[in-house]
Amino acid sequence: MKYNYPDDSLALHTDAYELSMMQTYWKQGISQKRAIFEAFFRKMPFNNGYAIYAGLGHIIQYLKNLHFSASDIDYLKTTGQFDDDFLEYLRNFKFTGTVRSFEEGELVFNNEPLLQIDAPLIEGQLIETAILNILNYQIMVATKASRIKTVVGNQPVMEFGSRRAQEFDAALWGTRAAYIGGFDSTSNVRAGKLFGIPISGTHAHALVQAYRSDYDAFKAYAQTHHDCTFLVDTFDTLKSGVPNAIKVAKEMGDQINFQAVRIDSGDMSYLSKKVRKMLDDAGFTKTKIIASNGLDEQTIQNLKMQGAQIDVWGVGTKLITAYDQPTLGAVYKLVAFAGKQGKLVDTIKVSNNIGKISTPGKKQVWRINDRIDCKNEGDYVALDHEKPQKESVLKMFNPNYPLQRKNVRDFIARPMLKTIWQDGKFVYDEPSLAEIRQRRQKSLDDFWNEYTRNLNPEIYPVDLSPQCYDNKQKILTEVHQYVDSFKK
Ligand SMILES: Nc1ncnc2c1ncn2[C@@H]1O[C@H](COP(=O)(O)OP(=O)(O)OP(=O)(O)O)[C@@H](O)[C@H]1O
Ligand SMILES: O=P(O)(O)OC[C@H]1O[C@H](OP(=O)(O)OP(=O)(O)O)[C@H](O)[C@@H]1O
């Protein structure tokens, strides 16, 4: 199997149907017409009240490098599905569009555009698969991480998921998303190098197994490291692991910093209390207890309720695989397309399921913040030309929850979709990961706790402007007329 192309690119990281459609657009002369696509998801992940936006960093990297390499074109030729003139076009392909997006670390909600591509139709079509691939995964992991961090509070939580992640890319970008969502460090060393995420870790059972003795293993580790965390559950936590960790720490004295012990099995509430007492009695009151093994927000909360004496948490599988939910279900829809005279015409995707009918038109999302209590009142999805920030009273209503309408006065409206590319030019001042993490915390603080609690949160209003709503109804009526025209 040959999979090692020196000039491999990510342009073919797309579904075949995107390329098939692109060939049609190209041959029919509509490929350069302006098209607006928007990405959004319909249902909140994990029944959470909010999601954390993550993935833009990867999308930026992808779009900056987007091109078809010589071997990509050669391969497409071998499929026999594409004409030479189209392949020649692909050879010189370049992204020339405008991209607007939420910024990473912001709280986002269902049924609002998260990312918007305003580009020649052919370009917007190619990138659908990659954009959804990135967003569908990273938003889930960042949101899961945020739920876990909410329960962990000020204690450190380490990301341990690489070995259980769905392959390399998921481990790498998943840990970045986890860091955005509030995790404090990662065990993935490459993520440390590439993203500057602090790396942290302890040691595995293999070390103790190799020495066949807790004492010998801890001693060997202590002779080769200053900062020491000992994994104490390989044979028996209370009878052998902790007593030998203490013995080694006493023998080594100031030569080591006896930072922590890690417990990775058994009843972690019971064990952590016993271990705390043993450490304290031996004078190691500052030595921390780390817990790992199948943890998530529920087990951590439960352990805390039981008074477990755990100071630091290590979480892998259930975070990195977004264990409770395999996908976010984000979609990418064409919302407007250049009509006959080049003027944008709004488009709709109809469904029997009312919640699945797309909202036509190029839009902006406005976050409405109450000037008095400084908390967010709701998100207001408006057509792009609207200026809600200039209104004195904003009528907010959600057609799916018609009784929840309200008039908002004295507000600040903040546009959430920021320009990342303008007509092919990258214009975004990319924030550091530290800034993105701070943004998550700041954003969370701007919401009432009713929306951000982990269990049964209130539904945060994501409302359509009256113009946006009327536009949707008008286009829906046109579609109904079109469909009716086929009836006998
Ligand atoms: N006091 C506790 N309350 C609630 N859940 C706990 C408590 N202690 C441990 N757990 C959780 O219970 C689960 C136990 O899983 P499992 O049966 O795989 O572990 P184990 O048998 O102790 O260890 P292993 O099989 O890895 O040697 C883990 O998810 C762990 O986080
Ligand atoms: O349970 P998770 O949340 O996924 O956390 C990561 C797990 O990975 C390691 O176990 P593993 O048995 O792979 O190796 P070990 O020998 O280091 O325990 C570690 O000890 C944790 O139990």
Ligand SMILES: O=C(O)c1cccnc1
């Ligand atoms: O450093 C650790 O303790 C660690 C790293 C990866 C997986 N489990 C544990």
